[in-house]
């Protein structure tokens with residue numbers, strides 16, 4: 116029987132977790148967000164509030180819809196508050212050891228029939244499932260960034276994912292009015308398997324001095340009709356996330372064409388993670404973003 120999903124737990128109040136909470140509440144689901152500290156929860160809730168307000172300002176939502184969505188979202192740093200949720204979506208840092216620790220903490224709290232999903236951009240669903248107590252009720256539900264704007268969700272089964280779990284996830288995505296595509300459980304699935312090597316190549320192009328940040332982004336915006344330049348997009352995704360995905364591709368497919376660019380490694384080591392940390396290929400601390408190279 117396909118489980119009926121009425122409530123969504125979200126692990127991680129970062130850019131993706133907030134986006135998932137936002138669209139789920141707008142679709143009428145009760146949402147509970149969990150993160151490591153109350154500070155992160157407060158920042159996340161403020162972000163969601165601001166993003167909903169922007170949609171009201173743009174005429175995409177009414178004030179009533181915004182208030183109704185906000186009333187459905189709660190957050191806390193107590194993992195036990197996830198206990199009543201029907202589907203918990205983990206959207207924490209792209210690091211397998213972090214995700215494994217989270218499953219060890221969250222699984223004992225959940226009801227026996229609850230589903231668990233990961234928003235991982237690249238990690239093996241089958242391997243992550245093996246770190247849970249419920250591989251049949253575990254799968255990948257991979258949203259795109261920014262979640263309220265992007266229409267696509269990739270659905271990824273692990274080897275043990277049950278049909279009822281998959282059908283329930285499909286129904287959830289349809290209720291969010293997003294389009295689901297199915298990807299097999301290979302490193303980085305479909306979108307990031309194609310997108311991240313392009314971004315990594317843009318960083319090599321910068322590293323080798325073929326062009327400046329501005330030249331590379333302008334070239335791809337005006338020359339390939341991309342809405343954002345690849346370096347601007349890398350900053351938007353988060354350079355730590357970009358590096359993790361390249362490492363997963365490199366390790367998982369054992370092909371040197373996926374070697375992460377040393378310049379990407381250097382930026383991450385510096386803590387220049389892109390927009391979320393205020394600096395990456397652009398510096399966001401002033402009025403307008405300024406290229407850092």
Ligand SMILES: NC(=O)c1ccc[n+]([C@@H]2O[C@H](COP(=O)([O-])OP(=O)(O)OC[C@H]3O[C@@H](n4cnc5c(N)ncnc54)[C@H](O)[C@@H]3O)[C@@H](O)[C@H]2O)c1
Pocket residue numbers: 126127128129130131132149150151155205206207208209210213216217234235236237257258259260351352353356391
């Ligand atoms: N950024 C993107 O464009 C994008 C797109 C699709 C999927 N994803 C995936 O979504 C996930 C989150 O990415 P993000 O961009 O939102 O990252 P982020 O850095 O904005 O947020 C990560 C959040 O996880 C929290 N966290 C870390 N360890 C935790 C723990 N042990 N328990 C609870 N919370 C913890 C952090 O405090 C932070 O709030 C990753 O798996 C990433 O690959 C990212």
